[in-house]
Amino acid sequence: MTTMTVSYIGMPPGSENGGTEWMNDLPARYVHGRDGFDRRLMEELAAAGVPCYTLDDLANGPRTIPAGIPIFVEWLANLETKIPGSETEHRSTIRSGLIRNLIDPAARGSDQVISLLIAQLRRQPPLPRPQRDWACQGLARIATPAHFPQIAAVLDELPSDATGRYPLIEYLGKVKTAQARERAIRELDGRAVVAALNALGTMKAEGVRHLIEPFVTNTSSDVRKAAIRALKKLPE
Template sequence: MDNVPAQYRHGENGFDRRLMEDLANAGFRCYTINQIPDRTAPKAIPIALDWLEHLEERVPGPETHHRDVLRCRLIHRLHDSAARGNQRAIDVVTTQIRRRPPRSTASAGMAGQVLARIATARHFDEIVELFNELDDDSSDKFFLTAYFGKVKTTQSRDIVLPYLDHWAVIVIPALIKMKATGVRHLIEPHLKNSWPPTRTYARRAMERLT
């Protein structure tokens, strides 16, 4: 990795030589963390976590395009089954969601998607607390809704139901996954939803739920 192509300039557009070297030491021959080809890369998880925990120290100052790109790529790397149930990863992603000032629109929703994937049923109370903190126009909150499908309880059902009419495309799959009862009559109107994916999920729910 000594001869870095000219297109990669340290401190620009998400390229950081230090991160490249950390990845190389872990066996990843790539210039940026998003170039790791594997869908799951357990050895990359601690590197991504360490960088997110110390990002403002390593790239100080106001949020620049470079740091924003770095942040996006590091968060996205945690969208990995290898991070599932990892408390440190869950804490780090939660911190990113709570970050003030908020992350850029470029990464809006990404942390919510990641957290919905890696949090498990035992993290329910943590996720509920975070979910209730977020504004209803938050992209992270929208994607985090999917998490509740993992928890097959009436409490989980009742948390997502208020969002059914606005976020049907993500709420209905969550209701299906948790095998929710007593919701078919609420889902039925979405059989005529204007968006095809929502109609598909509604049909599936009517077939599977009691």
């Protein structure tokens, strides 16, 4: 069976048609074990039809990479074994790339990916803010309404000022249950009020117009606009 090669702007020269010679003539800046470059990962992805030098190439490239998902999952789940020791800048760079590449519609509904991203958010010491934000973006992108209990638990665990909470609160709009409605209402008093307004509007929540109307005169233009958008979607 022929492996289809992912095509994107910036892919390694010579890899377009599944060629592999490019891996034997790497630019000097790519040194195994440094700055997010790992030859093993490069070779595994290339064999799956996903040619790249580093994960950053992919995170900024194709919109979706179905063939790469199993590799991203296996590496992220076993990253400490594959690159043992302390969390060096190199390993952290690879962790970032793995998390970012799981923000992919091809992973939608995957219990395995969702559990893995949640495990990353629960790591101690906590991940740096960009990695937490990417993990939250991934969860919001791929979680289905059936994953509401897990997402609600993550929301309860994240600090109130964590920016990663915003996409998770907007995710509530996809759930459209009484529990999701109440969870979104709770956020109207917090920092993520815009996300909460968006969620309530998306789910067309009933019985909340009186809660949203006061935000139409809020001092923040972003809040005012979100409230107006939500009210237009809500039932009378």
